[in-house]
Amino acid sequence: MDLMKAAVFRGPGIIQLEERKKPVARSGQAVIRVTTTTICGTDVHILKGEYAVKAGLILGHEPVGVIDSLGEGLEDDYFIGQRVVVGAITPCGQCFYCLNSAHSQCHGALGGWRFGNTIDGAWAEYLLVPDARANLAPIPDGLTDEEVVLVTDIFSTGLSGAESGNIRVGDSVAVFAQGPIGLCATLGAKLRGAALIIGVDSVPARLEMARRFGANVVINYREQDPVAAIKKLTEGRGADVTIEALGQQATFENALRATRPGGTLSSLGVYSGKVAAPYDAFYAGLGDQKIVTTLCPGGKERMRRLMAMVAARRVDLSPLITHTFGLDDIHEALDLFSSQRDGVMKVALKPAHAIEALEVVETSALTTK
Numbered sequence: 001m002d003l004m005k006a007a008v009f010r011g012p013g014i015i016q017l018e019e020r021k022k023p024v025a026r027s028g029q030a031v032i033r034v035t036t037t038t039i040c041g042t043d044v045h046i047l048k049g050e051y052a053v054k055a056g057l058i059l060g061h062e063p064v065g066v067i068d069s070l071g072e073g074l075e076d077d078y079f080i081g082q083r084v085v086v087g088a089i090t091p092c093g094q095c096f097y098c099l100n101s102a103h104s105q106c107h108g109a110l111g112g113w114r115f116g117n118t119i120d121g122a123w124a125e126y127l128l129v130p131d132a133r134a135n136l137a138p139i140p141d142g143l144t145d146e147e148v149v150l151v152t153d154i155f156s157t158g159l160s161g162a163e164s165g166n167i168r169v170g171d172s173v174a175v176f177a178q179g180p181i182g183l184c185a186t187l188g189a190k191l192r193g194a195a196l197i198i199g200v201d202s203v204p205a206r207l208e209m210a211r212r213f214g215a216n217v218v219i220n221y222r223e224q225d226p227v228a229a230i231k232k233l234t235e236g237r238g239a240d241v242t243i244e245a246l247g248q249q250a251t252f253e254n255a256l257r258a259t260r261p262g263g264t265l266s267s268l269g270v271y272s273g274k275v276a277a278p279y280d281a282f283y284a285g286l287g288d289q290k291i292v293t294t295l296c297p298g299g300k301e302r303m304r305r306l307m308a309m310v311a312a313r314r315v316d317l318s319p320l321i322t323h324t325f326g327l328d329d330i331h332e333a334l335d336l337f338s339s340q341r342d343g344v345m346k347v348a349l350k351p352a353h354a355i356e357a358l359e360v361v362e363t364s365a366l367t368t369k
């Protein structure tokens, strides 16, 4: 029996490295050998017990890898050894929701999010990909794992915040929180043609990064009231579009207060507990504001588009990967990521075989010199 190493959720606060059976691809499915993955804020929510998943599940939903085996029916479309990205969201492409363009809600609320939620995820040496034809996205030649791993979730999610907010050329946009998702939303606002992009956070290094990702003004909310500052920058109106990228009552409320009448609050955060819209900020429900929510768009066509932006050098996500760990060091990686120490943004996680392969490449590069 083929075994693989995996990081398994065993209950709140517990991730265990275990030997698991290597998955087998059935008709329409594929197995990829994971070469790089990462940790998401959502995984931290799961670990804290704020979002419930089954004990025994392999977590992780941001896979880059190489096709290891293909189930029946895929031989004409893909080949063994092909490098692919698979989105965090893996829609089937055929159900009621998919055919109504709500791919992330495939089969029902949040149903498109399967890896590390309802089926085994990417924190493992091998990953079973369901509905492979809708979800395996070949990586353009010349792009590294580090350049594409963040399209699977945070770039897709951040950009979707700007897209769902329907940002128009010349808009003013305020993005609340400049973590990895917020930074990608800031980048999304720039790509959509916003004129004024305001990044809000309290960490100087993140505000600095916000400038690199397209913010022309940054606000440290510990130093000044962000709502008053945003109104001042927008002739007293508030921003045309605000994006909430943290998932807390305070940022939701501030974002709403900073949205002009008739404007849009585009919410990306994952909330735990209740979210309330305050009466005054909501203009008693009569202010013509739109509140929209978005779950990360997935599927191979979305991945193709985002990787095309990377390949064309229109975006560079690699500065967001600040640290690299072996999958065996998952506890250390989780500790660093969840504590936000040492300027960490995103970590690259690599199974042992991927690290060995890198070492072989490096050694052979040395010996051929």
Ligand SMILES: [Zn+2]
Pocket: 040, 041, 042, 043, 061, 088, 153
């Ligand atoms: Zn995620």
Ligand SMILES: [Zn+2]
Pocket: 091, 092, 093, 094, 095, 096, 097, 098, 099, 103, 105, 106, 107
């Ligand atoms: Zn579907």
